[in-house]
Amino acid sequence: MGKNLDVLYAMWYRQILRFWRAKSRVVSIFTQPIFWMIFFGLGWSAAFRVGGASGLFGGIDYLTFLIPGVLMMTIFMSSFMSGMSVLFDKEFGYLKEILVAPVSRKASILGRTLGDSTIAVLQGLIITLIAYPIAPGINILNLPFVLLIGLLMSVSFASIGIIIATNLRSFEGFQLIINMISMPILFLSGVFYPISTMPEWMKVAAYINPLTYGVDVARSLLAGVGYFDLIVDIVLLIGLSTVLILIATFMFEKATID
Amino acid sequence: MEYMIETKNLTKKFEDLVAVDHINLEIKKGEIFGLLGPNGAGKTTTIHMLTTLLRPTEGTALVAGYDIRKNPEKVREKIGIVFQDVTVDRNLTGYENMWLHGKLxxxxxxxxxxxxxxxxxxxxxxxxxxVILRKYSGGMLRRLEIARGLLHHPEILFLDEPTLGLDPHSRAHIWEYILRVKKEKNMTILLTTHYMDEAERLCDRIAIIDHGKIIALGTPDELKSMVGGDVIYITIERSDHRMKVLAEKIVESGISKNIKPVSPRVLAITVNNVSEKIPLIFDVAQNNDIKIREVRYTRPTLDDVFLRLTGRKLRDEKGSWVDIARMRRQIRMARRR
Structure with missing residues (x-):
């Protein structure tokens, strides 16, 4: 047990260290969410104020509606990319060091996932703090709990990233797949518009999307408008994360060198 | 436990390519054992099986007393490995890499x-x-990997081509460390190499491996005595049928029975008394109107042993790189399934 904790900690710490070293990544990761908030958020916020369209968003300002979504979007995008590090380790050899160590591969992949999730959540925190001054009515007191839910959600996406990465060998392929599916995941989650007004088929897609529930929790607690019951959100997120991380560890355990 | 490593018909097939073919080896405690062979001979595949990264297709091995099939986790605890390709994290410092290893x-x-x-x-x-490893040279990375491989007090150290691609100075450095590790820690070391001088310098015993099979095994001296004397290399002026003539005449005159062409212009002649035989060879050449451009002779080296056993030079990879590329591709395809 102590042994597995050692591995968990070491792999967690490694992800944090690596992230910290890649300064350009630290900066670049914030640009997208900030652009969305400024250009999309401020633009539509002004437009929706005309004619009382804010009723669509539960009666709150559009920017206030958008920011909890962008917080979760930041966590989602960052954790989704974490499969990349598995590919890096394959390519640059470190994977062998892990595979020949007398440790549980479950613990090592779990540590890595938690490391990436920690980074993702920290990024979400920073984004929210940046956005706070321009968004009236964000209930910042609930932020710690929201970030905890964000951590749970990021485990799902980190796992999906790892599942994709263990089955691939090229960075280009990984980028391609991630880019291809992250757009629909974003738009089918209620980040930009409420689920309640979506067409039926879109709703169905949104219901199987972990991001939907993360966004819903964040919006309920930070902006005061939610679509699902909080309990439903949390239970479903726990369920999705558990299933996905189990699949990810299973895939990783099977991994051998090539 | 009699042997630190004992392989029993260890075999690995990638589809129809037999990379390692029923290898039986016994490696004693405290010895440096070398697997010597050309690229693609099956050395790395053997190491990967012994270090539990690849499952044997057939047969098994005991490493530090544990079966690599049944107790891979136990095996992993007992071994330290320096792989052929770099396996440190280059975004971290040397200390951080060591620390992570310690935690693992x-x-x-x-x-x-x-x-x-x-x-x-x-x-x-x-x-x-x-210092972050991006600033390290190739030799420094290797040294760090050796240090890391020793960190957890392994009983056996695996070194896969430890000096591949290093400059002569770094190679000498690495050799020194390897010899010191053996001496100071009484470590059992299995190393692979395709460098003759490396195998001769470091190894107590050597197994020569070719096409996945062990074709010779013994101490460097024992192997060299297999050549049966010194080797004279004769370079003739032109590469044509005359080389064959010269070889036949030398056999006829009873100078040597062991003659092998090394290249279109070079003959390797194994004899037991060089100083007497060289003039005789010149006589034969002159009588047959063949001009000799160059003569040199060596005490037998492992290179000669390999040549003797396979008819090929160990490091002559001119004709064979296509084969290697083909084989690597086959391995990749097989793994992709």
Whole structure:
């Protein structure tokens, strides 16, 4: 047990260290969410104020509606990319060091996932703090709990990233797949518009999307408008994360060198 | 436990390509054992099986007393490995890489720091401990990997081509460390190499491997005595049928029965008395109107042993790189399934 904790900690710490070293990544990761908030958020916020369209968003300002979504979007995008590090380790050899160590591969992949999730959540925190001054009515007191839910959600996406990465060998392929599916995941989650007004088929897609529930929790607690019951959100997120991380560890355990 | 490593018909097939073919080896405690062979002979595949990264298709091996099939986790605890390709994290410092390794091998916190310091000093990288590995040279990375492989006090150290691609100075350095590890820690070391001088310099015993099979095994001296004398290399002026003529005439005149063409212009002639035989060879050449451009002779080397056994030069890869590329592709395809 102590042994597995050692591995968990070491792999967690490694992800944090690596992230910290890649300064350009630290900066670049914030640009997208900030652009969305400024250009999309401020633009539509002004437009929706005309004619009382804010009723669509539960009666709150559009920017206030958008920011909890962008917080979760930041966590989602960052954790989704974490499969990349598995590919890096394959390519640059470190994977062998892990595979020949007398440790549980479950613990090592779990540590890595938690490391990436920690980074993702920290990024979400920073984004929210940046956005706070321009968004009236964000209930910042609930932020710690929201970030905890964000951590749970990021485990799902980190796992999906790892599942994709263990089955691939090229960075280009990984980028391609991630880019291809992250757009629909974003738009089918209620980040930009409420689920309640979506067409039926879109709703169905949104219901199987972990991001939907993360966004819903964040919006309920930070902006005061939610679509699902909080309990439903949390239970479903726990369920999705558990299933996905189990699949990810299973895939990783099977991994051998090539 | 009689042997530190004991393989029993160890075999690995990638589809219809037999990379390692029923290998039986017994490696004693405290010896440096070399697997010598050309690229693609099956050395790395053997190492990957012994270090539990690949499952044998057939047969098995005992490593530090544990079966690589049944107890891979136990095996992993007992071994340290320096792979052919770099397996450190280049975004981290030397110290951080060592620290991570210590955690992976569950070394108590109280010992870890001192151990890391000691080993970094051993490979003379203590000044570089807090430098990110991107700034390290190839030789330094290798040294760090050796230090890391020793961190958890393994009983057996695997070194896969430890000096591949290094400059002569770094090679000499690495050799020195390897010999010191054996001497100071009484470590059992299995190394692979396709460098003759490396195998001769370091190994107590050597197995020569070719096409996945062990074709010879013994101490460097025993292997060299297989050549049966010294080797004279004769280079003739032109590469044509005359080389064959010369070889036939030398056999006829009873100078040597063991003649092998090394290249279109070079003959390797094994004899037991060089100083008497060289003039005789010149006589034969002159009588047959063949001009000799160059003569040199050597004490037998492992190169000669390999040539004797396979008819090929160990490092002559001119004709064979296509084969190697084909084989690597086959391996990749097989793994993709």
């Amino acid at each position: 091998y569950h070394i108590p916190k109280s010992e870890l720091k001192g151990l890391i310091k000691e080993l970094l000093e051993f490979v003379e990288l203590d000044q570089w401990a807090n």
